[in-house]
Every structure is written in C-alpha cells, then in structure tokens.
Amino acid sequence: MTLAAPRAGRPDLERHVLGAYETARPGPTVVLVGGLHGNEPAGVYAIRAVLAELERRALPLRGRVVGLAGNLGALRRGDRFLDRDLNRMWSATELAPGAPSDASRDAAERAALHALVERALADAREPVVFLDLHSTSADGAPFSIIGDTLQNRRIAFALPVPVILGLEENVEGALLGYFGERGHVAVGFEGGQHDAESTQAHHVAAVWLTLLACGALTRAELPEAAEYHALLRRAARGLPGVVEMRYRHHVEPADEFEMRPGFTNFDAVRAGQVLARDARGEIACPEDGFVLLPLYQGQGQDGFFVGREVRRVWLRLSRVVRAARLDRLAPLLPGIRRVRGERGTLEVDRHVARWWVVEIFHLLGFRRVRPAGGALRFTRRVEGLERSERGA
Numbered sequence: 001m002t003l004a005a006p007r008a009g010r011p012d013l014e015r016h017v018l019g020a021y022e023t024a025r026p027g028p029t030v031v032l033v034g035g036l037h038g039n040e041p042a043g044v045y046a047i048r049a050v051l052a053e054l055e056r057r058a059l060p061l062r063g064r065v066v067g068l069a070g071n072l073g074a075l076r077r078g079d080r081f082l083d084r085d086l087n088r089m090w091s092a093t094e095l096a097p098g099a100p101s102d103a104s105r106d107a108a109e110r111a112a113l114h115a116l117v118e119r120a121l122a123d124a125r126e127p128v129v130f131l132d133l134h135s136t137s138a139d140g141a142p143f144s145i146i147g148d149t150l151q152n153r154r155i156a157f158a159l160p161v162p163v164i165l166g167l168e169e170n171v172e173g174a175l176l177g178y179f180g181e182r183g184h185v186a187v188g189f190e191g192g193q194h195d196a197e198s199t200q201a202h203h204v205a206a207v208w209l210t211l212l213a214c215g216a217l218t219r220a221e222l223p224e225a226a227e228y229h230a231l232l233r234r235a236a237r238g239l240p241g242v243v244e245m246r247y248r249h250h251v252e253p254a255d256e257f258e259m260r261p262g263f264t265n266f267d268a269v270r271a272g273q274v275l276a277r278d279a280r281g282e283i284a285c286p287e288d289g290f291v292l293l294p295l296y297q298g299q300g301q302d303g304f305f306v307g308r309e310v311r312r313v314w315l316r317l318s319r320v321v322r323a324a325r326l327d328r329l330a331p332l333l334p335g336i337r338r339v340r341g342e343r344g345t346l347e348v349d350r351h352v353a354r355w356w357v358v359e360i361f362h363l364l365g366f367r368r369v370r371p372a373g374g375a376l377r378f379t380r381r382v383e384g385l386e387r388s389e390r391g392a
C-alpha cells in the first residue's frame, strides 16, 4: 500500500512551535497540537490559520494559546512516523527519569516536544486544555476522543461530533493519555480523512469552539461560532452521540494485515463479520457495534477498533455518581481491595466480583489498567481540581 501525498502539501518546519497568542487577560492555557503523525498535516495548517486570525483581529483572548507541531521529520516526508509512532511514546514508564534511552529519531522529536509542553505548563494558569488534532486513513465524519472525565466531557460535548470514550484503555502511550492522567483536560479530535479538503476546516472549527468552551473567548467575541458549530454538526449528522471503545485489533508488521476495502468510520458491523485478513487468515468482528479507525495506510499498529453507543441515561447517572464521590465506597464491596502504594488503584478478584465489573468501575470514574495475574485493576481518572489533593 502506498502513502498518498497530502493534498495540503507537506509542512517543512524548522521548529515545533507554530506560535502563541495571549493578551494580558487571565484565563486557561490551551495547548494545540497538530501533526503528531506526519501524514496528518491538516492540523498544523489549521493551528497556523487560527493563530493568524487571533493576531489579525487582535481578539481579547483570556489566557494563552500555544500551537505545536508534532513530528517534524515525518511531516516533511508525509509519513505517519520515522522509526516509532510518536503518539505511542508517552507512557509514564518510558518518560520516567532513568528509563532506558531510545535512539529512534522520533524519540528526539518527543524530547523537544516534551520540553516545550512542560515549559507551557510551568507558567500555566488553570485549567490547562490540550487539543490534539488528527485525521484518519479511512473516509468518514469528524469525531472526538477523550478519557471519560467530567472535565473532558465539558469540552468534548461542546463540539457537535461523536465523542469516543475509552481509547486510552486500548492504546498505550498516547500524548493525551499522559497529560490527561496528570489532571489536565485532554481532547483528541479526528477531522476526517488525511487528504480531504474538509478536514482542515473541521480542525479550524474544533479549535475555535474549544476556545469558546473553555472560556478563552465569548460568543460576542466570536460571532461566527454558530457557523463552525453548524459545519461540524452537518458533517456528523446521523451518527451516535457517544461511543465507548470496546475492542482494538493489534497489528504487527509481520502480520501482513489488510483491511477489507470500503469501511468508513462509524460503519455498523456485526459479530462474526469479516473485517480484514492477515497472514493467519480472516479476521472477524468480535461483537456488534461501530467500526472505528480502520487501517488503510502502510504504517500503524491499530488495525481497527469496535465501539458501542453509550446511552444518555448512563452519562447522566455517571455524572451524579462521580459528583457524589461514590467511588470511595468501592473498596467496601466484596472482592475489591486497594492496591498498596498505588493511589486511586483498586484490584478486583473476578472469582468474587463477577458481573458488570468493568461497567460499574467506568460509571464510578475509573479506567481499566493492566491485568495483574487473574485480577482486574482499575485506577481512578484524575479531574483537574483534585490535583493539589494528589500532590502531583
């Protein structure tokens, strides 16, 4: 499979900083990231366009906007990455002091980017909002991706596109996972197909609506907000509101993975339906749902995802349950114990607690983490306000 050259051209950038904008007014820090994947240049162009427009109109922004480009070397070549996927290299283990060094060219990109983000965080006021702009190899409507915290919901629900929950439970080492775990607001936005002309317009709309949703701008200051809202709503018409990511098909280069042609994001799929094939044979869909991010490019380890619509009543209930901090009662339930030395982490004995375990923990605001032996582990997602309480 060949990698098509992006229609928008390949950004040839010397540095990761695309620009910054602030007035003297206090407010949130918004970190915009584009081109973490080098074959997704639309986000880079969108960030530049918004920064230029902020300057041109001298808009009275509260807080600060910082625009960053991700994988400069890969953007220059129009490839997803050089040696390693830059959006799978942000696990806390890998970034811990004393972790084994990594000679990949992408690790050098990460180091530069990491330093810039930390600098932006060092003099940031609350809240800090990350918006990470991506695009997909398959056709399809725009959508957002969040870890399911109430503060992430607030921003993502302001963008009238489907919201995908639980990606960080399925994908290790994403930039948003790392900064989200530290209590920041972290929203990923997929603007559409890599080379579609509409993708950049979707990104631009998402950036402006995010600035509005976090209070950096008001509706009076941004009268065209209604048009951006209408643009995204039109693009996502008829799609589910919220989808929980349930399954990820992992791909290794030796698999010779090949997606069946013709799938677009949010296509309905059935259990048993053949979605792809690889060196071992046909790959069937594990359950009914929607197919997401089907892989139609040469690089990448995510073959496809399958998600399921989340009902509104669950969303409302989970908000109430979390606001009441019912998670504190969880360790009182049979088969559930705290993990010593790991704050906010609980271990579940599946012989005792058998039914609806993942669902109940999601409701309480936990995310699933690596299984420890036969047991399941969950850690509570951090909402920004509690950061001082955690001392992180």
Ligand SMILES: [Zn+2]
Residues within 6 Å of the ligand: 036, 037, 040, 134, 135
């Ligand atoms: Zn991407």
